[in-house]
Amino acid sequence: xxLPLPKRRLQxxxxxxxxxxxxxxxxxxxxxxxxxxxxxxxxxxxxxxxAIGYYTRFLEHFPTIRALAAAPLRDVLKQWEGLGYYxxxxxxxxxxxxxxxxxxxxxxxxxxxxxxxxxxGPYSAAAIGSLAFGHNAATLDGNIIxxxxxxxxxxxxxxxxxxxxKLQALANxxxxxxxxxxxxxxxxELGATVCTPRKPLxxxxxxxxxxxxxxxxxxxxxxxxxxxxxxxHKHVGAAVVVNKSGRILIAQRQETSxxxxxxxxxxxxxxxxxxxxxxxxRELKEEMGIDIAVGNHLITVRHxxxxxxxxxxxxxxxLLRGRPRAIHCADWRWVTLDEMDQYPFGRADxxxxxxxxxxxxx
DNA sequence: AAGCCGGGGGA
DNA sequence: TCCCCAGGCTT
Numbered sequence: 586x587x588l589p590l591p592k593r594r595l596q597x598x599x600x601x602x603x604x605x606x607x608x609x610x611x612x613x614x615x616x617x618x619x620x621x622x623x624x625x626x627x628x629x630x631x632x633x634x635x636a637i638g639y640y641t642r643f644l645e646h647f648p649t650i651r652a653l654a655a656a657p658l659r660d661v662l663k664q665w666e667g668l669g670y671y672x673x674x675x676x677x678x679x680x681x682x683x684x685x686x687x688x689x690x691x692x693x694x695x696x697x698x699x700x701x702x703x704x705x706g707p708y709s710a711a712a713i714g715s716l717a718f719g720h721n722a723a724t725l726d727g728n729i730i731x732x733x734x735x736x737x738x739x740x741x742x743x744x745x746x747x748x749x750x751k752l753q754a755l756a757n758x759x760x761x762x763x764x765x766x767x768x769x770x771x772x773x774e775l776g777a778t779v780c781t782p783r784k785p786l787x788x789x790x791x792x793x794x795x796x797x798x799x800x801x802x803x804x805x806x807x808x809x810x811x812x813x814x815x816x817x818h819k820h821v822g823a824a825v826v827v828n829k830s831g832r833i834l835i836a837q838r839q840e841t842s843x844x845x846x847x848x849x850x851x852x853x854x855x856x857x858x859x860x861x862x863x864x865x866x867r868e869l870k871e872e873m874g875i876d877i878a879v880g881n882h883l884i885t886v887r888h889x890x891x892x893x894x895x896x897x898x899x900x901x902x903x904l905l906r907g908r909p910r911a912i913h914c915a916d917w918r919w920v921t922l923d924e925m926d927q928y929p930f931g932r933a934d935x936x937x938x939x940x941x942x943x944x945x946x947x
Numbered sequence: 948a949a950g951c952c953g954g955g956g957g958a
Numbered sequence: 959t960c961c962c963c964a965g966g967c968t969t
Contacts, residue, residue, distance in 0.1 A: 628964040635955060636964090669953030672967080706966040726964045746948065773964055782962060783958065815960080843952065891953055932954070 602791035603771035618692035676704025723756035728776025734808035738797035822865035
């Protein structure tokens with residue numbers, strides 16, 4: 586894809602625009618490698634507006650890499666609670682430990698060392714390298730894919746590897762040496778605020794005079810991509826088992842599973858040949874080795890994951906026989922409603938907790 | 948090379 | 959409802 590793009594003029598137009606139009610974001614102040622790293626991980630598949638609050642709170646809890654490495658994983662997950670993609674938090678914690686063990690507690694400067702950390706892929710390595718260390722590395726994220734595919738009216742499906750390679754090559758080519766971090770951020774900022782997925786603000790775009798999609802008249806045609814098929818729907822049962830002292834049984838999900846390491850009301854997916862009550866009883870037998878009586882329905886929470894949606898049906902339950910064992914879960918506890926604040930839960934289970942707290946008031 | 952992994956917000 | 963988002967890991 587050799588393009589007659591006037592590289593120098595394009596760079597100047599974008600950098601001049603960015604100098605005036607950049608948003609005031611917390612990770613743009615005091616750019617230590619740790620602060621840049623944390624921002625890049627939090628911003629993986631996550632919108633800026635959603636990340637800001639988490640970012641500030643996280644840094645208050647874990648102000649340094651050493652503090653993060655020394656913290657229990659549960660505390661790290663608790664700070665991540667509600668942000669999604671919890672593997673990111675586990676990788677962040679593991680990487681902090683590695684930085685302390687192998688790099689003396691200082692974030693590594695070499696691109697290959699950065700890329701080798703858990704949770705750091707091609708995008709984040711280039712972002713951290715350019716923003717924190719001044720390396721000439723070009724980033725390619727969702728925003729930049731959109732900007733560059735419009736700029737060149739790229740007909741390839743951008744979900745395919747071939748298109749990604751072309752776009753990465755173009756990003757590398759356009760990068761002004763010595764100002765890489767600034768240019769990477771400017772491209773992302775343009776994608777986030779002007780070259781938006783729908784109704785792009787071409788009238789105010791500093792690159793419109795270079796943009797083939799704009800010249801064609803319908804920039805929203807790019808980037809080309811195949812439509813994702815819609816997610817399946819599942820029904821899931823959850824047990825709120827209360828013991829004689831009023832404590833509630835919670836279980837920790839296995840490390841490698843979805844929502845790994847988070848806590849939940851034990852339960853699982855409903856099979857086609859059973860009622861939700863039977864499902865809950867079966868799951869607690871399989872996961873924890875206990876017999877329970879499944880009682881009243883409490884609440885049904887509808888929740889959307891990236892790849893499926895679910896109705897989570899919570900029922901009040903009693904323990905009939907046995908002592909819980911961690912068979913298909915990592916751990917378990919009997920806790921009060923107030924003690925649940927100390928454990929990280931996913932969004933859906935948090936709604937069940939909120940419901941139980943409202944019921945308690947009555 | 949493709950599938951898997953959360954959650955939220957905009958249109 | 960559908961799409962998108964400062965992607966990375968696993969197979």
